[in-house]
Amino acid sequence: xxxxxxxxxxxxxxxxxxxxxxxxxxxxxxxxxxxxxxxxxxxxxxxxxxxxxxxxxxxxxxxxxxxxxxxxxxxxxxxxxxxxxxxxxxxxxxxxxxxxxxxxxxxxxxxxxxxxxxxxxxxxxxxxxxxxxxxxxxxxxxxxxxxxxxxxxxxxxxxxxxxxxxxxxxxxxxxxxxxxxxxxxxxxxxxxxxxxxxxxxxxxxxxxxxxxxxxxxxxxxxxxxxxxxxxxxxxxxxxxxxxxxxxxxxxxxxxxxxxxxxxxxxxxxxxxxxxxxxxxxxxxxxxxxxxxxxxxxxxxxxxxxxxxxxxxxxxxxx
Amino acid sequence: xxxxxxxxxxxxxxxxxxxxxxxxxxxxxxxxxxxxxxxxxxxxxxxxxxxxxxxxxxxxxxxxxxxxxxxxxxxxxxxxxxxxxxxxxxxxxxxxxxxxxxxxxxxxxxxxxxxxxxxxxxxxxxxxxxxxxxxxxxxxxxxxxxxxxxxxxxxxxxxxxxxxxxxxxxxxxxxxxxxxxxxxxxxxxxxxxxxxxxxxxxxxxxxxxxxxxxxxxxxxxxxxxxxxxxxxxxxxxxxxxxxxxxxxxxxxxxxxxxxxxxxxxxxxxxxxxxxxxxxxxxxxxxxxxxxxxxxxxxxxxxxxxxxxxxxxxxxxxx
Numbered sequence: 001x002x003x004x005x006x007x008x009x010x011x012x013x014x015x016x017x018x019x020x021x022x023x024x025x026x027x028x029x030x031x032x033x034x035x036x037x038x039x040x041x042x043x044x045x046x047x048x049x050x051x052x053x054x055x056x057x058x059x060x061x062x063x064x065x066x067x068x069x070x071x072x073x074x075x076x077x078x079x080x081x082x083x084x085x086x087x088x089x090x091x092x093x094x095x096x097x098x099x100x101x102x103x104x105x106x107x108x109x110x111x112x113x114x115x116x117x118x119x120x121x122x123x124x125x126x127x128x129x130x131x132x133x134x135x136x137x138x139x140x141x142x143x144x145x146x147x148x149x150x151x152x153x154x155x156x157x158x159x160x161x162x163x164x165x166x167x168x169x170x171x172x173x174x175x176x177x178x179x180x181x182x183x184x185x186x187x188x189x190x191x192x193x194x195x196x197x198x199x200x201x202x203x204x205x206x207x208x209x210x211x212x213x214x215x216x217x218x219x220x221x222x223x224x225x226x227x228x229x230x231x232x233x234x235x236x237x238x239x240x241x242x243x244x245x246x247x248x249x250x251x252x253x254x255x256x257x258x259x260x261x262x263x264x265x266x267x268x269x270x271x272x273x274x275x276x277x278x279x280x281x282x283x284x285x286x287x288x289x290x291x292x293x294x295x296x297x298x299x300x301x302x303x304x305x306x307x308x309x310x311x312x313x314x315x316x317x318x
Numbered sequence: 319x320x321x322x323x324x325x326x327x328x329x330x331x332x333x334x335x336x337x338x339x340x341x342x343x344x345x346x347x348x349x350x351x352x353x354x355x356x357x358x359x360x361x362x363x364x365x366x367x368x369x370x371x372x373x374x375x376x377x378x379x380x381x382x383x384x385x386x387x388x389x390x391x392x393x394x395x396x397x398x399x400x401x402x403x404x405x406x407x408x409x410x411x412x413x414x415x416x417x418x419x420x421x422x423x424x425x426x427x428x429x430x431x432x433x434x435x436x437x438x439x440x441x442x443x444x445x446x447x448x449x450x451x452x453x454x455x456x457x458x459x460x461x462x463x464x465x466x467x468x469x470x471x472x473x474x475x476x477x478x479x480x481x482x483x484x485x486x487x488x489x490x491x492x493x494x495x496x497x498x499x500x501x502x503x504x505x506x507x508x509x510x511x512x513x514x515x516x517x518x519x520x521x522x523x524x525x526x527x528x529x530x531x532x533x534x535x536x537x538x539x540x541x542x543x544x545x546x547x548x549x550x551x552x553x554x555x556x557x558x559x560x561x562x563x564x565x566x567x568x569x570x571x572x573x574x575x576x577x578x579x580x581x582x583x584x585x586x587x588x589x590x591x592x593x594x595x596x597x598x599x600x601x602x603x604x605x606x607x608x609x610x611x612x613x614x615x616x617x618x619x620x621x622x623x624x625x626x627x628x629x630x631x632x633x634x635x636x
Contacts, residue, residue, distance in 0.1 A: 083607075084607070133476070134475055134476040148573065148574075150468055150473055150475070151471070151473075153469070155468055155469075155573075155574055156575075157452055157468070157574050157575025157576065158451070158452040158575050158576055158577040159575055159607075159611075160575075161575050161607060161608075162573065162574050162575035163572075163573070163574075163575075164572045164575075164605055165572060165573065167572050167604075167605050168568075168569040168572050168573075169565065169568065169569060169603055171490075172489075172490065172565070180605055180606065181606060182603060182605070247487065247490070250486075250487065251486040251487060251569065252573070254481075254482040254483060254485050254486050255466065255473075255480065255481070255483065255486075255570070255573050255574075256466070256473055256475050256480050256481075256573075257474075257475025257476050257477055257478075257479050257480035257481075257482075258475065258476055259476040285487055285500060286485075287482055287485050287498050287500070288498065288499060289401075289402070289477075289479060290479075293477075
């Protein structure tokens with residue numbers, strides 16, 4: 001048994017989660033700091049480094065930590081930079097994240113990748129994709145992220161930014177406007193935000209009775225709760241969402257012919273409503289040779305640990 | 319200088335091209351046999367093996383041939399089989415191509431892959447993609463094929479069939495029927511056949527004057543000739559074709575973030591009419607970070623040699 005340890009950090013728009021992980025994927029100690037209270041990166045890095053030192057101390061692994069793995073939006077694996085991350089209060093420019101954190105940690109090596117790539121590595125190392133060499137991780141959160149694994153390696157592409165499957169065009173022509181400036185992006189339909197958007201649209205366009213009517217604001221969680229109560233409109237919303245996902249998945253299959261597509265994130269909790277329409281639409285849109293062959297599976301990592309585990313798995317390669 | 323040689327074979331629906339190639343990519347001798355005069359594979363393999371022996375003899379490389387590389391439709395790199403190739407008269411079932419050919423050649427090793435993958439390897443070894451580690455080869459012929467290279471390796475996927483980008487859905491809803499049984503596939507629009515189909519459709523739907531009117535049959539070559547004469551309808555057909563391609567390319571970029579997309583095949587000869595609409599549609603549909611950054615380039619291999627070179631390049635890895 002390897003007696004060294006790694007640190008995993010998941011940098012989100014609101015909070016950053018930090019944990020110390022052993023070789024079997026057990027999180028020995030963890031903590032959380034705010035990400036969004038800083039508009040400059042330097043004081044954020046200073047607090048982050050303090051928090052890392054604290055969890056290392058708590059877990060009794062001082063001197064035995066091999067490196068730090070970080071998952072963050074708009075992160076570039078090749079450069080170690082976070083570039084133009086509009087969802088990070090201090091991330092609007094190019095931030096030399098790995099360099100800054102490594103310096104603050106006395107030279108400890110830092111590996112950085114985008115959060116969905118980190119999730120893919122985590123799933124391959126500890127979760128639903130163990131033993132798989134070809135799969136696609138799709139994270140269904142506020143947006144839609146992706147981590148693509150081919151021959152056991154995460155695909156980074158020519159510039160380090162490969163795997164932006166939330167921004168393939170799911171609906172051409174009259175598609176919804178996306179934060180990225182394009183229209184019709186998959187994430188405008190198939191994210192938590194997208195589901196809420198569909199709900200608001202459909203409530204306005206139809207008179208259909210629904211438990212969702214009269215709610216002050218609608219989040220995807222409300223749609224999920226309503227669907228569990230058998231609400232027809234809510235069920236139709238998930239059917240639509242699954243269909244949009246499945247159609248895009250069919251194109252992904254034509255690209256890299258994965259063994260499975262692994263779903264992760266808040267919206268993936270609605271699996272009982274999503275799996276069937278996803279599989280139906282995917283199988284209707286792939287070549288006959290793939291029909292019924294590509295598995296839709298769900299993350300097996302505890303959601304509270306998954307982000308940290310995914311990021312930490314990167315650090316083992318350092 | 320390596321003093322061994324390889325044989326490249328391009329198996330097409332009508333003919334099979336065979337050539338002996340040296341380490342620098344020079345074709346020392348070549349020949350052609352018919353593919354479509356056989357409805358069983360055994361007599362075809364027997365004639366193919368005879369032809370291979372003939373070109374080896376002609377080129378004076380007897381005893382110095384290291385292996386044979388074959389590019390063929392529906393070919394599986396992992397198994398060496400050709401599976402359910404509807405365009406090959408003897409290919410409707412599973413054909414153990416590599417095994418049969420190797421046996422007929424006294425045990426000489428045979429590597430097999432689909433024709434577009436072979437073209438990608440050829441382009442990387444001898445052509446426009448030299449020095450590139452991340453690119454996508456798109457073959458615009460009777461259909462649309464693709465070979466995807468990530469980190470210097472062809473992507474075969476979980477089952478050996480990855481890279482069927484001709485069958486992503488380019489037009490949803492009311493798309494054209496494809497030979498594969500689906501509708502809206504990229505190749506129903508952006509292949510030589512697709513261009514001819516667009517021409518026939520538009521001639522019927524409009525009264526626009528065109529040099530194409532009155533032709534008995536229309537092939538993509540006629541549309542190209544007309545466009546060179548400045549025919550407005552023909553020019554619009556290429557603009558439409560380029561737009562369809564560029565929109566799909568944008569999704570491919572989101573997947574693997576390639577340095578370039580390399581175009582090859584009969585229809586790629588119309589580059590003076592295709593490049594601009596492709597680039598325009600691609601850049602309009604990618605994330606800002608890729609805008610203007612992904613190159614559209616054209617094969618640099620002589621078309622008569624390219625298929626043989628591509629297939630032969632595989633054999634060096636044997």
